Amino acid sequence: MAYKDYLEVDIEKPVSTFVDLTNYFQARVGDAKAYCKLHIKSGSNSIDMTNKKMTFYGKDSNATPFTAAGGFDDDQPGDDRQLGLITFYFPDGIFQKEGKWQEAYFKIQGEDGSDISTVNLTLNVLASQVEMGISVRPFIPELEKTRTKINQALREMNAQQLLNQIKSMKTTVGVYTDLIEQHAILNKPETVDLVSGIVNPFRQQLTSQMDSLSSSITSRMSAFKTDVNAQLEKSKIRTEWYSGTMLNGCSGWIGARFVYINDFAIVHIMGWTQFPANSSKNIDFATNPAASKVDFSNVPIGGPVMLIPNGTQPRRTMLCTLDKDSNFSQIGLWNSGDNYSSEIYAPGAFITYQFSAVVDASQLK
Numbered sequence: 001m002a003y004k005d006y007l008e009v010d011i012e013k014p015v016s017t018f019v020d021l022t023n024y025f026q027a028r029v030g031d032a033k034a035y036c037k038l039h040i041k042s043g044s045n046s047i048d049m050t051n052k053k054m055t056f057y058g059k060d061s062n063a064t065p066f067t068a069a070g071g072f073d074d075d076q077p078g079d080d081r082q083l084g085l086i087t088f089y090f091p092d093g094i095f096q097k098e099g100k101w102q103e104a105y106f107k108i109q110g111e112d113g114s115d116i117s118t119v120n121l122t123l124n125v126l127a128s129q130v131e132m133g134i135s136v137r138p139f140i141p142e143l144e145k146t147r148t149k150i151n152q153a154l155r156e157m158n159a160q161q162l163l164n165q166i167k168s169m170k171t172t173v174g175v176y177t178d179l180i181e182q183h184a185i186l187n188k189p190e191t192v193d194l195v196s197g198i199v200n201p202f203r204q205q206l207t208s209q210m211d212s213l214s215s216s217i218t219s220r221m222s223a224f225k226t227d228v229n230a231q232l233e234k235s236k237i238r239t240e241w242y243s244g245t246m247l248n249g250c251s252g253w254i255g256a257r258f259v260y261i262n263d264f265a266i267v268h269i270m271g272w273t274q275f276p277a278n279s280s281k282n283i284d285f286a287t288n289p290a291a292s293k294v295d296f297s298n299v300p301i302g303g304p305v306m307l308i309p310n311g312t313q314p315r316r317t318m319l320c321t322l323d324k325d326s327n328f329s330q331i332g333l334w335n336s337g338d339n340y341s342s343e344i345y346a347p348g349a350f351i352t353y354q355f356s357a358v359v360d361a362s363q364l365k
Contacts, residue, residue, distance in 0.1 A: 061099025244289035256290035284332035
């Protein structure tokens with residue numbers, strides 16, 4: 001039979017799809033062993049109908065529902081159930097009314113009990129004058145008969161499959177036996193000798209090399225860790241604080257904070273000083289709190305400050321910096337443009353100040 005004579009039934013099409021069987025199948029009322037040739041597909045792939053069951057459902061032209069077992073086989077020319085090419089046989093006497101069946105469909109049941117329904121089909125049943133007056137009868141007994149036949153067929157088919165599998169296994173064992181005798185593949189003793197003579201020495205050599213590599217990596221990682229810890233300790237930030245002493249009748253406080261980072265430091269001098277009444281303009285007012293730690297001969301530090309008088313007499317803006325004549329051991333007020341050493345102010349005054357400098361290892365004592 002030609003492939004085109006099979007009706008393609010695609011289970012992936014939506015349920016709203018209708019397939020007209022008129023060109024593939026037309027039954028007459030009372031027909032026995034009516035059949036239809038089907039090609040069961042899922043998309044572009046054929047469905048293997050091996051070990052599957054198939055049932056026909058539908059409503060005749062009077063809308064009377066039927067559940068008919070029916071059954072399929074691959075006993076006609078062109079049939080191949082593995083390719084989904086089957087012949088479905090309808091139960092005797094199922095077609096009792098002429099006209100079109102609506103909402104007809106096939107249900108496919110797999111070995112695991114799962115059900116898949118096909119798309120809706122339209123069947124055309126032609127009239128038969130002899131059988132026109134036969135009333136509608138239920139077909140449940142036919143379902144049981146067909147089920148028994150299908151179960152028997154399945155048992156016979158499973159037995160045949162088992163025999164085929166045993167035959168295939170015997171063939172496979174024979175092929176491997178021939179190969180072993182021809183030394184095309186190894187048997188167990190030969191495999192053991194190969195492992196002992198080649199594989200094991202190679203494995204031992206590889207293990208030794210891996211142990212050596214592991215030891216080398218461990219040693220390098222340990223040295224790297226020590227170096228990193230040393231670098232971290234070296235770059236660890238630490239601080240120090242030193243205080244100075246007030247001079248020439250001045251009061252207040254002065255201090256220097258050091259922030260050490262790697263090989264350099266930031267020195268920050270700060271303080272508050274109260275000058276007594278009748279004090280000179282140029283005056284050393286405190287010791288340098290950072291003198292013991294830094295060589296200030298090439299470290300500029302200081303800046304202008306505004307003196308805030310206690311009275312109404314104004315005070316000039318002065319330069320607050322280290323006294324070079326004291327070898328930078330003292331800090332005072334200076335004015336480089338004029339000599340104000342002889343200028344005396346009656347009221348006292350006070351200042352606040354803070355100066356910073358960055359020094360490297362060569363400038364640290």
